[in-house]
Amino acid sequence: xxxxxxxxxxxxxxxxxxxxxxxxxxxxxxxxxxxxxxxxxxxxxxxxxxxxxxxxxxxxxxxxxxxxxxxxxxxxxxxxxxxxxxxxxxxxxxxxxxxxxxxxxxxxxxxxxxxxxxxxxxxxxxx
Numbered sequence: 582x583x584x585x586x587x588x589x590x591x592x593x594x595x596x597x598x599x600x601x602x603x604x605x606x607x608x609x610x611x612x613x614x615x616x617x618x619x620x621x622x623x624x625x626x627x628x629x630x631x632x633x634x635x636x637x638x639x640x641x642x643x644x645x646x647x648x649x650x651x652x653x654x655x656x657x658x659x660x661x662x663x664x665x666x667x668x669x670x671x672x673x674x675x676x677x678x679x680x681x682x683x684x685x686x687x688x689x690x691x692x693x694x695x696x697x698x699x700x701x702x703x704x705x706x707x708x
Contacts, residue, residue, distance in 0.1 A: 582688045582689070583688075583689070584652065584684070584685035584686075584688045584689055587684075587685075587688065588655075588659060589652070589654075589655035589656040589657070589658060589659035589677070589678070589681050590656070590659040590677070590681075591684070592652060592655070592656055592680070592681035592682075592684035592685045592688070593656045593659065593677045593678070593680040593681040593684055594680075594684065595683075595684035595687055595688065596656070596679070596680030596681050596682060596683035596684030596685070596687070597680045597684075599680075599683040599684060599686075599687045599695065600627065600632070600679075600680060600683050601623075601627055603683075603695070603699050604623055604626045604627055605619075605623060607699070607703070608622050608623060628668075628676075629668040629672050629673050629675075629676035630668060630672055630676075632675070632676035632679040632680065633672045633675035633676045633679065635679060635702045635705075635706075636653065636675055636676070636678065636679040636682075637675070638702070638705045639698070639701065639702070639705075642705075644698075644701055645682070645698075649682050649685075649686075652678075652681050652682050652685040653678035653679065653681060653682050654678065655678075655681060656677045656678035656679070656680060656681025656682070656684075657674045657675060657677060657678030657681075658674075658678075659677060659681070682698075683695060683698075686698075
């Protein structure tokens with residue numbers, strides 16, 4: 582499927598699931614087996630603040646392709662209709678753009694690139 586046919590918000594919707602699954606699988610493979618610890622570790626990587634931080638790191642080192650940056654902007658600028666309850670609106674929008682990148686890549690079957698981005702984030706995170 583062509584990601585250009587989807588709104589930025591739709592891409593972010595899918596990307597949220599892709600990112601959550603990547604994080605959860607990584608934590609389980611790493612041996613984080615207890616529910617409370619899994620939840621805490623997951624939130625540390627899935628929260629809007631964490632996602633915005635990861636995007637900024639990737640952007641700063643020019644790791645994202647031009648096409649991915651375009652998708653980010655579409656997601657960031659999407660009218661979500663939602664308000665961020667515990668997060669600054671700007672951070673929330675950046676995290677939505679971050680999720681849109683993963684949604685677009687998944688729709689286009691670019692699983693290798695998804696994994697490459699995830700591994701780079703882990704590297705930048707020091708893991």
